[in-house]
Amino acid sequence: MPATTPTPVDSTPVPSAVRTPLVHALTAAVLLGCLAIAGCKGGPDAQAKGKDGDKKEEKAQEAVPVEVVAVANRPVAASYSGTAPLEARGESQVVAKTSGVALQVMAEVGQQVRAGQVLVRLDSDRAALQAAQSAAQVRKLEANYNRSLQLSRQQLVSANDLDQLKFDLENARAVNRLANLEVSYANVVAPISGVIADRSIKPGNFVQLNSPIFRIVDTSRIEATLNVPERELATIKPGLPVQLMVDALPGKPFQGTVDRVAPVVDSGSGTFRVICAFDSAALLQPGMFGRIRIDYDQRANALVIPRNALLDDESDPAVYVVRGNKAARVSVKLGYFDGEWVEVRGGLKQGDRVVTAGKVALREGTDVQVIGDPAAKQVATVAKTGNKP
Incomplete structure (x- = not known):
């Protein structure tokens, strides 16, 4: 029999451009199969639990931490x-009413003085001599007038001469009173009671007429x-x-x-x-x-809230109130402002919890978490221990 000739096998290599897409397609098919198997193992319950967890986490992230203060009663005042x-009740400049050398200065800055107290003694020798001279003139004219008065009864002096002597005597008396007044001005006295606030004189200084030497303030x-x-x-x-x-x-x-x-x-x-x-x-x-x-x-018993609880809207005063862990915007009618407190005349009742911190991030219905709330602390403790309240 003739020998059978075997069919030759094609040993030509597959090009790399064709081999790469095939590998990728097989790899994708294997991955999809694995995911399908994992999904089947988890089942619908696992998928539902995953969705609920996401919702709870999202809800927890949306709660805004706030601080609250309860509406209460306290006294307020309109002011x-x-x-x-x-300013001092009274103030006076002490001036010299005459000129002269200051012989004594008897008051210091900060000293309490009373009205009429002598503060400075000035040299009064010249004024005393003028007073003595005018006093002698008065005595002389008094003697002349008395003699002329007796002679007028005997009709030896005319009425005109007698009147002239009388006028001269009155003028001399006035000059004498003025000289004595100058002598008294040598003692500079306090016009009001008070404290010496300023002094501009020292012993030995020459003081001019009407020059200020002290300033007194009444600090009573x-x-x-x-x-x-x-x-x-x-x-x-x-x-x-x-x-x-x-x-x-x-x-x-x-x-x-x-x-x-x-x-x-x-x-x-x-x-x-x-x-x-x-x-x-x-x-x-x-x-x-x-x-x-x-x-x-x-x-005495006004319903008040902290001033910082008010929202920044002067045309419509309002606050955020926490009700059921949600923020509710409530318009209020205001009364008196007293320091950090403001009176509420309408819109709130005693015990309402108004937001004082964190209100900028709030909107109507926003979930809130009250910082320092005893109820929140109790819930947190129960969640941690796993016991029922």
């Missing part, structure tokens, strides 16, 4: 506040003058209580009263003057800068 420098009562807007004219009256704070004595309030109210409004500034008086108690001094508050109405 007007302003600033003014403090301190005053402050406020320029108040005319809209407050009907509310601020004499006798109202006033509280004063000064920068030089921080944390120490002083009590006073409205002493006087000017009834005329300045047309240029639209203000009127209110003078407040304070007892100095040796602490307040003229020239200090004072911050003054005049209370003109009191409410």
Whole structure:
């Protein structure tokens, strides 16, 4: 039999351009199969749990941490506040009413003096001599007038001569009183009671007429003058209580009263003057800068919230209230402002929790987490221990 010739096998290599897509296709098919098997093993329950976890995590991330304060009752006062420098109740410049050399200076700066007390003694020798000379002239004219009066009864002196002597005597007496007054001016006295604030004289100095030598301030009562807007004219009256704070004595309030109210409004500034008086108690001094508050109405049991709970909308006052762990925007009707507190006349009730910190990030219905809330702390403790409350 003839021998069978075997069919030759094609040993030509497969090109790389064809082999690469085939490898990629096989790899993708294997990966898809693995994912399908993993999905089948997890089942629908695993997928549902994954979705619920994502929702819970998203909800936890949306809660905004806030600080709250409960609406409560407290006393509030309607007041007007302003600033003014403090002034002494009275002030006087002590001047010399005559000229002369200062022989004695009997007062120092800071010394308390009383009205009429001698502060300086000036050289009065010249004034004393003039007083003695005028006194001698008076005695001479008195003797002449008395003799002429007796002679006039005998009709030996005319009425005209007698009248002339009388006028000369009255003039001499006036000159003598003026000379004695000059002698008294040698003792410079305090015109008011108070404290020596300034002294511009030393012993031995020559003092000119009407030259100032001392300045006295009456610090027994301190005053402050406020320029108040005319809209407050009907509310601020004499006798109202006033509280004063000064920068030089921080944390120490002083009590006073409205002493006087000017009834005329300045047309240029639209203000009127209110003078407040304070007892100095040796602490307040003229020239200090004072911050003054005049209370003109009191409410003993007002419903109040912190001032920082108000939203930045003056046309529509509102706050955020926490209700069921959600923020609710509530419009409020305001009353008096008293420092860091503001009275609420409508929109809230006692016990409502208003947001004081974190309100910028809030909107109506935003989920919130109250920082420091006892209920929140209890929930956190239960979640940590796994026990039921």
